Amino acid sequence: MAAGAAKPYPQFWGTVGMRPARRRPGVVADVDWPPGERPLRVVVVGKGGAGKSVIAGTMARLLARRGRRVLALDTDTMPGLALSLGIEAPATPPLVDAVDKAPHGCWRLKKGVGPVRAVQRFSTLAPDGVRVLEVGDHPTIDVKSVTPSVQAFYQVIHGLPEAKALQAWTMVGDHPAGPRQTVHDWAPYADTLLIVAEPTWKSALTARRLAEIARHRDAAVIVVGSKVRSAADVERLERMLGERVAATVPADDAVAGCDRLGVALIDHAPSSPAVRAIDGLVEGLVQGRLAQVATP
Amino acid sequence: MKIAVAGKGGSGKTTVSGTIARELARAGHSVLALDADTNPMLGISLGVGPEETYRMLAVRQGTDAMPEHEHTVEGMIEAFGTDAPDGVRLVIALREAHVDPG
Numbered sequence: 001m002a003a004g005a006a007k008p009y010p011q012f013w014g015t016v017g018m019r020p021a022r023r024r025p026g027v028v029a030d031v032d033w034p035p036g037e038r039p040l041r042v043v044v045v046g047k048g049g050a051g052k053s054v055i056a057g058t059m060a061r062l063l064a065r066r067g068r069r070v071l072a073l074d075t076d077t078m079p080g081l082a083l084s085l086g087i088e089a090p091a092t093p094p095l096v097d098a099v100d101k102a103p104h105g106c107w108r109l110k111k112g113v114g115p116v117r118a119v120q121r122f123s124t125l126a127p128d129g130v131r132v133l134e135v136g137d138h139p140t141i142d143v144k145s146v147t148p149s150v151q152a153f154y155q156v157i158h159g160l161p162e163a164k165a166l167q168a169w170t171m172v173g174d175h176p177a178g179p180r181q182t183v184h185d186w187a188p189y190a191d192t193l194l195i196v197a198e199p200t201w202k203s204a205l206t207a208r209r210l211a212e213i214a215r216h217r218d219a220a221v222i223v224v225g226s227k228v229r230s231a232a233d234v235e236r237l238e239r240m241l242g243e244r245v246a247a248t249v250p251a252d253d254a255v256a257g258c259d260r261l262g263v264a265l266i267d268h269a270p271s272s273p274a275v276r277a278i279d280g281l282v283e284g285l286v287q288g289r290l291a292q293v294a295t296p
Numbered sequence: 297m298k299i300a301v302a303g304k305g306g307s308g309k310t311t312v313s314g315t316i317a318r319e320l321a322r323a324g325h326s327v328l329a330l331d332a333d334t335n336p337m338l339g340i341s342l343g344v345g346p347e348e349t350y351r352m353l354a355v356r357q358g359t360d361a362m363p364e365h366e367h368t369v370e371g372m373i374e375a376f377g378t379d380a381p382d383g384v385r386l387v388i389a390l391r392e393a394h395v396d397p398g
Contacts, residue, residue, distance in 0.1 A: 047335065049306010078304070177305035178335030201346045202310065202337040209335075209353065240346070 026161030026189065036286050039068065039170045043187035046196035047206035048177030051226040054255055054265055055196055056174040057084025058278045061266045064128035066282075068170045071119060072126070074134040075153060075186050076176040077146055082134060085126040086264035093136025093149030094122040095156070107148040108155060115159030116166060118152070127267070160189035178206065182213050192220045192285065195293075197241065199225065199233040204240035211243060211293050221293040224281060227251040246290040249277040314341025321382035328373070329380065330389040342380040352378055352388050 028039055040063065044056040053076075060072040074081035082089040098118055099107040109118065123131040135153045136146055157173075160166060171189050175181045182193070193214045197207035207223060214221045225237050225248040238245050254269035261268065266275055284290040301313040310333075317329040331338035339349030366372040377387040 047306070047337075048304065178333065180334045201340050201349075205337060205340070205346060205350050205353075206335055208350065 025191070027164055027167045028161075028191070031167065038288075039168055040192065040285055041171045041190050042192045042194055042285065043073075043173035043175060043182075043190035044194045044196060045175045045179075045182050045210050046177070046226075047198070047203040050177075050196045050198050050203050050206075051249060051255070052177075052196050053080035053084045053174050054259075054274070055194070055224065055226070055249060055278055055281070056172050057081050057086075057264060058266050058275060059282055060085060060130045060172040061126075061128050061264070062275075062279050062282050063170050063172070064130045066286075069168060070128075070130045070170045070172065071123070071166065072130050072132045073157065073171060073173040073187075073189075074132065075157070075181055076174060077135055077137060077150070078176070079134055079137055081174040082124075082126075082132065083262060084264055085130060085132060086267050087124060087126045087132065089137055090124065090134055093146050094124070094134060095136070095149040095152040098122055099148040099152045107151040109152050115156045115163050118156045119163075119166065127264075154186070157186065158188050179210050179213055182210055185217070190219055192222060195221065195223045196226045197223060197237060197245075198227045199229075199237040199240070201240060204237060208241055208243070211241075214293075222246045222285075222290050223293060224249060243293045244291050246292070247277070247281045247284055249274055249281070310338050310341045314338055314343075317342060317380075317384045318382050321384045327382075327384045329384050329386045331386065332389045334390055336388045336390070339378070339380070339386055342384055342386055344378055344380045344386060348378055352376070352386070 026041075028041060033039075042059070044052045046052050056072070060070050064070045072081060072085060079089045095118065098109055098113050098121070100110050102108045113121075119131065119133055123133040126132050133153070133156070136149045160171065173187045173190060175186060181187070187193075193210070195207045195210050197203045211221055211223070223241065223243055223245050225234055225245040227250075228234055228237070228248040229251045234245050234248060250273045252272055252274035254272035255265055255274050258265045258268040265272070269275060299316065301309045301316075303309045313329065317327050321327045329338055329342060336353050337349060339352055340346065366375045373385060373387050376389070377385050380386045
């Protein structure tokens with residue numbers, strides 16, 4: 001990689017009128033958590049159709065069933081996480097009521113609305129007690145209508161690492177397809193990046209690039225093989241990636257079935273191989289025993 | 297003709313686009329295949345191979361010391377493109393320059 005690789009994408013913050021907060025571990029690191037009780041701060045990334053939303057949504061529900069307070073964060077303007085959690089997507093972007101226009105023309109959170117207030121007021125309740133904050137859908141073809149919500153959301157997530165009131169909360173984020181939001185630091189709360197990859201070249205190259213981008217930030221990077229049909233599939237994916245696959249979710253007709261019905265996998269097929277595998281993934285994360293991608 | 301292919305992630309946009317491009321080239325058309333995805337994987341479906349697909353993506357991001365800007369369309373086709381089978385020219389057309397999602 002070329003010189004200056006430590007900050008490869010420096011020029012993008014102007015569009016939201018702010019820079020991201022300087023990285024530090026956040027308030028989660030201020031507590032000496034008992035083994036297996038540290039709140040997870042995870043974001044799920046990968047190529048389109050790899051299974052990000054299903055994995056993120058099911059993980060959030062399973063973590064809530066384990067007694068954790070869970071905040072699910074969907075930064076995709078084409079929301080799929082809501083479906084995987086088992087709720088309807090909001091009709092309008094939830095944060096549009098939380099913003100006003102700053103003098104420099106960007107939208108910002110209204111006075112008195114911090115990240116914690118935004119989560120309290122504008123998140124939705126999903127089954128098992130999961131709270132969901134969504135950036136929201138384009139209500140019309142007019143992209144401008146979602147911009148205030150997008151910019152407010154960006155400010156909210158950058159406040160989450162330091163949000164004392166949410167210190168014990170587990171956070172699970174779902175990114176849109178591709179590397180874009182990872183590049184632009186759309187998950188500053190996350191100390192773990194789950195890269196979901198199918199054993200196909202398109203998916204593996206996307207994952208390879210995400211792993212490269214992730215090296216510029218201090219998060220643990222874990223690769224999850226998705227739609228895996230055999231041990232040979234895992235070997236193939238590892239070869240394509242040049243990285244270790246830490247956990248797998250099998251190809252499962254139940255996933256295709258719930259996508260067709262528009263219902264959550266965990267409600268539709270709670271004992272399916274995919275849900276069992278995602279529960280294993282959750283257990284591995286809780287115990288901190290999943291292999292990370294090697295950093296150079 | 298000018299064709300744009302759109303849809304949800306994983307639904308088959310790239311496979312459809314790549315195959316249409318190859319078929320049109322075989323039918324005698326001069327074909328420019330534009331990958332306007334911030335995650336450009338059209339090279340795979342066109343058949344340029346994974347290593348070249350990955351190299352093209354790095355070229356467009358300016359991460360491997362190549363010039364990041366070109367001022368003419370011809371220059372962009374040259375600098376950010378590669379030759380695919382059947383005479384299709386693949387060009388990586390988009391880079392991540394805006395923080396908003398979508």
